[in-house]
Amino acid sequence: MVKRIILLLMIALVSFSIIDDPSEDGASESVQYLRTNMLKLIISETKRTAVYTGITELRPDILAAMNNTLRHKFVPKHLQQYAYDNRPLPIAHNQTISQPFIVAIMTQLINPQASDTVLEIGSGSGYQAAVLSSLVAKVFSIEIIPELAQHAEITLKALNYSNITIRTGDGYQGWPEQAPFDSIIVTAGGDIPAKLIAQLKPGGTMIIPVNDPYGNQQLTLLEKDNQGVLKQSKVLPVSFVPLVKSDH
Ligand code: SAH
Numbered sequence: 001m002v003k004r005i006i007l008l009l010m011i012a013l014v015s016f017s018i019i020d021d022p023s024e025d026g027a028s029e030s031v032q033y034l035r036t037n038m039l040k041l042i043i044s045e046t047k048r049t050a051v052y053t054g055i056t057e058l059r060p061d062i063l064a065a066m067n068n069t070l071r072h073k074f075v076p077k078h079l080q081q082y083a084y085d086n087r088p089l090p091i092a093h094n095q096t097i098s099q100p101f102i103v104a105i106m107t108q109l110i111n112p113q114a115s116d117t118v119l120e121i122g123s124g125s126g127y128q129a130a131v132l133s134s135l136v137a138k139v140f141s142i143e144i145i146p147e148l149a150q151h152a153e154i155t156l157k158a159l160n161y162s163n164i165t166i167r168t169g170d171g172y173q174g175w176p177e178q179a180p181f182d183s184i185i186v187t188a189g190g191d192i193p194a195k196l197i198a199q200l201k202p203g204g205t206m207i208i209p210v211n212d213p214y215g216n217q218q219l220t221l222l223e224k225d226n227q228g229v230l231k232q233s234k235v236l237p238v239s240f241v242p243l244v245k246s247d248h
Helices: 002-018 029-048 060-069 076-084 100-109 125-132 145-156 193-196
Strands: 117-121 137-142 164-168 181-186 200-211 217-224 228-236
Touching: 029 060, 029 100, 060 100, 060 125, 100 125, 100 164, 100 217, 100 228, 117 125, 125 137, 125 145, 125 164, 137 145, 145 164, 193 200
Parallel strands: 117 137, 117 181, 137 164, 181 200
Antiparallel strands: 200 217, 217 228
16 A cells, blocks of 8 residues: 555656656656556556456556657646546646557557558547547548647647648538548547448448437447448447537
8 A cells, every 4th residue: 555655655756847848758767667657557557447348458558659659749748747646637628538458458459450540530639630640541531620720730740640631620510531441530429420421431440439319428339341331330349439420
């Protein structure tokens, strides 16, 4: 118990002392320490939830992507000391950056491959897109709030991500010009947009938080087989911000 408290205190001290420095690029030992700790939490939560997800281990390349993505660059400055906690954090416009474990498990569930083109709905901070960047060929991401889309674009450019394209728009419409997609990752919860199913390649997968009749959300995996037949399976109860329907 005492050991645990000392460890937590150390983590808190390191988190408070790092990330105030704007030049902090994440290469320092202290940031690496926080990220290693975050990976441990993700690994233990993966084991704890395996009974729901069927996933006992995360792929090494996905863990590496989680380790290499500087989450503190995607959260508001005053929350940077919490960036490597395993929890969601508020970003602007009442939206949230997802919990790192959820980002990791959603990434694994779409089974990303190096040649894939992936569509994300709900760019938010740009963090999920950044995690996907090293795992696939191209990421297209749609965000309905223009200021968030612009901010995510600026963040990703500053960090030299070159295979991510963000646009402002309504995710319900998908991105027909870039379709079909190997996989689609929806990071806001609602119903399943029919146009997204249509824009998924045969053999493709979509992961999406779906509202259930009891007011909860279920992370849901949709797999389209080579004949175009859909299989739908519930993965995990989750809590995401709503997938907003635009008026048009
Ligand atoms: N993936 C983000 C977190 C997303 S939070 C990250 O890594 O930071 C969910 C986001 O979905 C919010 O930014 C919200 O504005 C956006 N959103 C909600 N409804 C949408 C819609 N219909 N189309 C596109 N984006 C939408």
